[in-house]
Amino acid sequence: MSEPTLGLERAGLQDLYRSLCLTRAAEERLELLQKQGHVTGGLYRSLGQEAGAVGAAYALRRRADGTGDMLCHTIRAAGALFLFGGELIDYFRQYMAKGTSPTRGREANVHWFDFEKGFVGPVSPLGTMIEIMAGMTLSFRVRGEDRIGIVFYGDGASSTGAWHEGLNFAAVQRCPMILIVENNQWAFSTPTSKNTRVSSFTEKGPGYGIGAEAVDGTDVLAVFDAVRRAALQVRSGGGTHMIELNYFRRKGHAQHDPQDYVDPAVIRAWEKKDPLDLYRSRLLRNEWASEDELVAIEEETFEECRVAAEAAIAEPYPEGAEAVSGVYTDVHTPHPWTRSSSPDPTLA
Amino acid sequence: MDPETPEHLLKTKRREPVTMLEAISEALFEEMIRDESVFLMGEDIGVYGGAFKVTRDFLTFFGENRVIDTPIAEGGFTGAAAGAAHMGLRPVVEIQFMDFISPAYDVITNYIATSNYRGAGPQPLVIRGPVGGGNRGGPFHSQNVEMAFFHTPGLKIVYPSTARDAKGLLKASIRDDNPVIFEEHKGLYRAPSLREVLPDEDYIVPLGEARIVREGTDITIVTYGAMVHKSVEAAEMMETEDGVSVEVVDLRTLLPLDEDAIVESVKKTNKLLVVHEDTRTGGIAGEIAIRVSEKAFEWLDGPILRVTAIDAPVPYSGSLEDYFLPQTDDVLKAARYLAAY
Ligand SMILES: Cc1ncc(C[n+]2csc(CCOP(=O)(O)OP(=O)(O)O)c2C)c(N)n1
């Protein structure tokens, strides 16, 4: 007997698999690019966490005209970014710090924005984006717009003042916001138990007077289901909601971290809960997809990443002198006189 | 049985050269041995040994009460450091990247800096961490934070440029009864050119004293941190290519500022160039210029100039960041202009 499909058609069920494959292929491509010296700065993997980002984003209204739901992803939620229309080539451009990237080389990796498509990239300081999303969703509520927002953060980010202040504000103001806690059990080298005394983030929900639910973050359908139900509530005036994804960070914090503080046996155990493998066999078992269809998806996503990365490689880096532009909307930032042809600071 | 001192912390004892990072580790280690009230707090400093490995193996040696892995809560643990300092401990707090000191801005400026003045007693604590650009870290892993705190009476601000100074200044900061912000340029941490054999004795470098890195007679460059090395490079080129003698003064401590050293040098050379990696507007060059105007105006034979980063967030892409940061060529051009003035 077939499992419930949560109202998803065959195409939708396969879409989810496509997004999972795309996330992984994109990150694996990045690793290759980094070895070839094309990546500027750090490289962060979401290995084992792909289903959380994909399942959650798939449950939201994704529109390209500025009327859909709003996403704030994290470095480990690239799958959500892609589902909201973030272009693969832009992802590579960002990591390569190309002048053609959405931030014109000013900012790194997934830190970019498209308010029409409905996503706002994070800043590095942890916690801030809850405040930002609280304000975005406050504006939806006060203007009576049928939109909600979803903001991702890791377990470690929950220790910041911004996390607390932003969440409390959202809860008090009944902002239509879903907070996704990506509980991958580590914050850099710090286990979750050293960032919080509670054993589940859902215990924090009542402290803010909001609903909270934990879900297996390796199960893309379970995540989709939980976020879809939460979205329904939030959309109908139920206020702010929290969903905790439980899974494991199977790679180091970034590529420079050998993760030698983690018991290898634990990592091996989590390899058996690989979200792509799990979902793949489920698709086959339930005959939601054929082996040929899955292989085609795997090959296509691999190829998409290869092509996008190749194209990004060929593109130029920004001109150094562009560094002065755009600090303000109106005030002009001067070039240093020592960079100009002027022999004299009084003339520059 | 006491654990053995980790090998990598004995380089100076073995008379081996150390990097600036190793010098900082040695300072922390030796101060913790010397004074039981010194303890460390910060993110990932224990098991991992810190994002840059400054406190590698400290946890095994000193245990969890003296090397505390904190939640990601810069405001929270800096405030806790202040409370511990009231009770007689001497906390040294690591901010993983100094860009993230901002959540602690409230407790540092409103509580810690005002404590002694309010009669609540001194705040003997150090807040240290990596700063500075050139690493392609983008806007949030590259900032210099000195001027966010320079305007706050009650704080001291230290910014070393060599291994020897880093060790001596950090020891002095830990022993100081005032709160110290201690900035470590991450580009200098492991710079091979900065490796040196340090004195095998318990030395300190007093806070508030600048150092003449290079004597000269024609122009003074006042600078600090990573820009010391670019300034020296430019000074050497001036010497060989232009026959101009440039004095380079390394501030080492930004607050309190060693006004005497600056003024004395300007009175000798009659020309002043200030070089800092921090952004331009509100940078320390402005304060230095006014002090020289107050104390040595009659001695000046040219305008006071500055070479700084541009007034922008720190960009990520290499080409942009290189343009953003002051380079040796900029120092050279400004110094040549002054020489000809
Ligand atoms: C305010 C602040 N302090 C420190 C950091 C440095 N930092 C970056 S990521 C990280 C760990 C984050 O852990 P978590 O929130 O669990 O996310 P994960 O990396 O596990 O996805 C730390 C400490 C930061 N970005 N912001």
Ligand SMILES: [Mg+2]
């Ligand atoms: Mg985590």
